[in-house]
Amino acid sequence: MTQDAPRRPGRRQAMALGAGLLTAGALPARAIPAADVQPPRYALERGARLRVLRPAKFIDPDEAIFNENTKRFTDRTGIEVRVDYVNWPDMPVQVAVAYNTGQGADVVIGFGADPHLYADKVADMTDLAEYLGAKYGGWFDLAQVYGKKFRTNQWLGLPMGGTTSPVVYRRSWVKEAGFDRIPNDLGQFLELCRGLKRIGRPCGFALSHAPGDAPAYANWLLWSHGASLTDEEGKVTLDTPQTARALDYARAMQETMVAGTMSWNGASNNRAFVAGEIGLTQNGVSIYYSAKTSSDPAQNAVAADTEHAEMPYGAATKAPETALTLNAMVPRYTRVPNAAKEYLRFMMEAEQYDRWLTGCLGYWSQPLKSYAESAVWSSDPKLAVYKDAMDTPFYEGYRGPISAAAGAVLENWVVVDMFARVATGQQRPADSMREAQRAAQRWYRG
Template sequence: MTESRTRRPGRRQAMALGAGVFAAGALPARAITAADVPPPRHTLERGARLRVLRPAKYIDPDEAIFNENTRRFTQATGIEVRVDYVNWPDMPVQVAVAFNTGQGADVIIGFGPDPHLYADKVTEMTDLAGYLGAKYGGWYDLAQVYGKKFRTETWLGLPMGGTTGPVVYRRSWVREAGFDGIPNDLGEFLRLCQGLKRIGHPCGFALSHAPGDAPGYANWLLWSHGAALTDEEGKVTLDTPAVARALDYARAMQETMIPGTMAWNGASNNRAFVAGEIGLTQNGVSIYYSLKTAGDAAQNAIAADTDHAEMPHGAASKAPETALTLNAMVPRYTRVPNAAKEYIRFMMEAEQYDPWLTGCLGYWSQPLKAYGQSAVWSSDPKLRVYRDAMDTPFYEGFRGPITAAAGAVAENWVVVDMFARVVTGQQRPADSMREAQRAAQRWYRS
């Protein structure tokens, strides 16, 4: 592949959620506050047709409502649109082929870093981002990081939503372990996990090559100890005292876990939680809603006992979590850039966006602050922790610029493997840190 890529999917791919009673129409409508701002003028190209490329659904309403909104765009403009849905693991190849051959979809909805990896091949989105931000209360931090060219006000992509992974836990078992909820202190969190193991309901976090889950846990270990992959200038910083503390903590955490986590895939923690084998993990909404929508009384009872909380902050000022982000791009090769940008604008307006957000059960949390008013966030208090998924300063490659090097480090599991070598006893922390430092530097120097 020409471009190195950040590893994507899998964070919540284990269990599709049923539309059923949680479809958009099942929730009361709520007005979204919007300013009276004129949209940018995009003179639509005569005879325009659009092809859209985006990741496939992992919850049924995602695709169904997205398609309905697309049909509404065609009715409003007369522009025919074809949407191609691609399995998440195949998206990097599809995106790379389109940009590197200069032909393909007119709108590409990739993942967070994509516009930065193809910065010289995307159409600037500053006018559209400015309009939407002014109308809908401004953009959350993560949307700005993934949308804007590093240290500029130039928008390369238009973030559409993100999904995150907080703590998912059984309330009764956490109480049995001696805690009223999830503590924010790292030492207390470790004691909670020790208590869960003592009562026979251990925690489980992946440090295998489980897409999404393993990097989510590894990054949390780094960020909660004040460590990061690089500094603000992009200098690799994996050989520091903060990283050493994170490695020591990971080793202690591993002793509290259910056996077998080093062989987990992206579905393993979902299955273990549903089966009652673990009492605490890190995940998106899929576990909870698969339990809640199951036609099974036992699983419904587990849903009633399930809750969510932010991962402990530790040294971080906010929850040390990021969100897998959908990021819309208009390639420079398209012959219909105005129609492409108008399609993105249409899909982000409240009449289309709020039904999609609501119908997706908050799975793709909003990048624009006004959509925090959506009815989905008051429909169930257990969803609250997902509402501000994109209100975070953390991202893959934190604290430096988003580059192909940052993508390659993630793609090659450098940070995950650094922790895995230590928790399995393969290497001492100092040796694993040095190996990870050298591996990351090779990508940043290439």
């Protein structure tokens, strides 16, 4: 789910991007924003210039349309903006350097829990978040979890979108393995994966240090078995019978997979899927997008045979998936906080936002409810599973508070490594579980 090396749009991709821009902004009447909601009035600093730091693209329109919208802001305000795109694995370091040195970008667009890691170093975003929520139908649950300081109405960050990780699979191969659809039962899902391996079309899930992909799979294993990192008060709860069952299941799943998943990076499952090396994985819309817009007829055939489905629920009552969320912050060190907030307001308004959402085929699904009515979600039925990416109770650090500890556990791969040790036979479930419990407790006690 993380990004490949940058590449220029091909002819088919450029055509798809153009089509997206033609339909963008065409929200249906019931999604027209409230006209009587007035935006915050920011006194723009004289001579302001902005530098924006954000994760690099994974699909071409993400960056192309983001840059076009940024230019529209410059044309409208006269404020020059430089956007620096950073590889996903390098983002935590870049964000930490900016906040710990007190200098750097004026707008930092990090991931989910980042504002909570630097809560005392970010500007208050409440006025802007409340305006956007009032105008665009309110914020989805995940946006509120990541945006607000725990158990308050103070906004530390401004979530801009999230990419979720449902099942991505080859319809014909799943049928050959004996299933007409993706089963919602964990036992049946395991049997499906065994069947795919039997016909030479194995599944593939990352338990490496692949940003996005590996935490998505590890969290699904945890949540689908009724386990969680913490309880509601933030007490670490990894050492439980539910986690033990999840670890046993992970070991069984690993036996069904293609070789090499323990060394995968964020692009590996994309490449393996489009190359026909695997028949099922967990990913954002990028696999389908790249195959659908490719100039290679063989890739178009892959897209035609590709389907998406929710990951099996197991013990959960809703799909046990979260969304890797872009979360914008304005650092307190910036000398141009008003210009920075005005830039974010502009980028989140319908005229700009729907162009970006639609051009990316919903890769960064909307945090604001009105944008769920965007034309992109009716443009292709295969995208439907991504529509409600941020309408979920699950998040990094579930079920406890979003805090610096939750972010640190994620960045230090505590949960991923717990599963990887068992899946590779390095440790028994009980030992790996206790090691992860101790590691997580160090952060939550710190």
